Amino acid sequence: MGEFDLIARYFTRPVRRSPLGVGDDCALLQPRPGMQLAVSTDLLLEGRHFLSTVDPRRLGHKALAVNLSDLAACGAQPLAFTLAIALPRIDEPWLADFSEGLLALADRHDCELVGGDTTRGPLAINITVFGEVPAGQALLRSGAQAGDDVWVSGTLGDARLALEAFRGTFSLPQEVFEAARLRLEQPQARVALGLALRGIASAAIDLSDGLLGDLGHVLDRSGVGATLEAERVLPLLAAAPAMKLATPAVLELVLAGGDDYELAFTAAAARRAEVEAAARQTGTPVTRIGHIDGTRGLRVHDAQGQPLAQRFAGFDHFL
């Protein structure tokens, strides 16, 4: 099997919406009038972003999910994506599973594969995703204002807990491990919530490098600071009740774990009911964890309103 058969067998499907899909020099996209195209790209490397032992179905899912999560953070509706992939060899069962996981998630979001590139090399996956958002309505990192609430979707820290279990840092009960592993290997992009928050949230970001680091980008771009409340943050670790973890360890996982692919967003305090309605409509749990204030920097307070001394580091691929 050569490169072109591989593309034909595993990665070519008729387009339903785009004017031109896989098989020409370019794909063609046609955003509707008044719409802007949101674009994001993520490069995943074996050994750095995923373990070599991961189920290829879950890997296919995750490679697209981390990109859809960026669209979610902009409030964009998924349209299409391209896939560039380097493969060490043509392994047909692996390709069948990978493309199955990839395209199942793509179908769930009506996001079509329109093009790509295939080469031999160490396993690397680069997806570029395209979404549509009405001009001027994209959720940006730069809109947070003093007084806004800070919210997050879902649970945080469980993906990192699974990674640490793989590394041997923690020993987890089987059930806890399987649940956390699913969070690490098969994250769910919060696309519906992102769409529902258009016009309600003042700023949003997707959580890939850890809450403190990512929320820090919102604060930088918005020129504001934030105070988070530890007792609202601690319960975000889904695995917490099943384990006896010390508070600093839980805080570290939740605040700096990474790989969560949840949304952090801000909204005016007057819009709490609308945020809660958006969460209910889309079946997405959300938690209010603090507020934006005018003093630059990011603080975490304990139940007595005292700043925590613990220091956290967000994820940086080069530090």
Place this chain on the structure above:
Amino acid sequence: MGEFDLIARYFTRPVRRSPLGVGDDCALLQPRPGMQLAVSTDLLLEGRHFLSTVDPRRLGHKALAVNLSDLAACGAQPLAFTLAIALPRIDEPWLADFSEGLLALADRHDCELVGGDTTRGPLAINITVFGEVPAGQALLRSGAQAGDDVWVSGTLGDARLALEAFRGTFSLPQEVFEAARLRLEQPQARVALGLALRGIASAAIDLSDGLLGDLGHVLDRSGVGATLEAERVLPLLAAAPAMKLATPAVLELVLAGGDDYELAFTAAAARRAEVEAAARQTGTPVTRIGHIDGTRGLRVHDAQGQPLAQRFAGFDHFL
């Protein structure tokens, strides 16, 4: 220096046209009314697509040029691109040179860097490029018809000649080597020609894997065949006059060399004057090398009109 400083220093520039560039979850593009967005992506790996010793300025140039070449083949005007890059380490002089070569070419085509992803890993570069083309006017691979002329731009085979010189297959005079090496390391995408051929060419493709293989895609998608004339093809190797190469070697280089990033296109015989005018206007040499016919398959005839017995293989990353 961390990931975010690296992006800020080498890969962040204010956008001039796009509503949102580097620094948020997504970039935002705004195609003009009536325009379709052409999208293409190319993944370049060290050791497979470029040598580890290549000048990083030329590598930055080439990484974008091979993508612009896909836009050229569709007749699309470059708009913007994203860059996903894996770097083994932060090497500031290398990054300065790489981004200089990359952004110089981007500026020449008014194509802005709007987003990307950066990670540590074996050197790999994935650019996804966006262009604009009026709806229904993109040059496709599927439009060739029996009776059409087959054309190519520029010269072919010199890039492969340089690669073979690096490999030690040929020993080239210094001047010939430097010229061929420039073709390999710093290809020029035929964007202006692609734009000028809209409404004139019936089909087009960019030549990355070798003329026979790439033209074969046009024939497959168009449901036709082609006959090329060897005496029109042989002079396409720019280095030929300076070297005493046997005819089969020249044919192999020109027809199956790869890495040319020229355009092959077809146009009705009645439009020869228009093709030549488009070539003149854009300062791009073009050569008519054969014709499309109804009999499937791709034939090369000698000066006596007899089919050549020589067999050629296009480039396939997995064969």
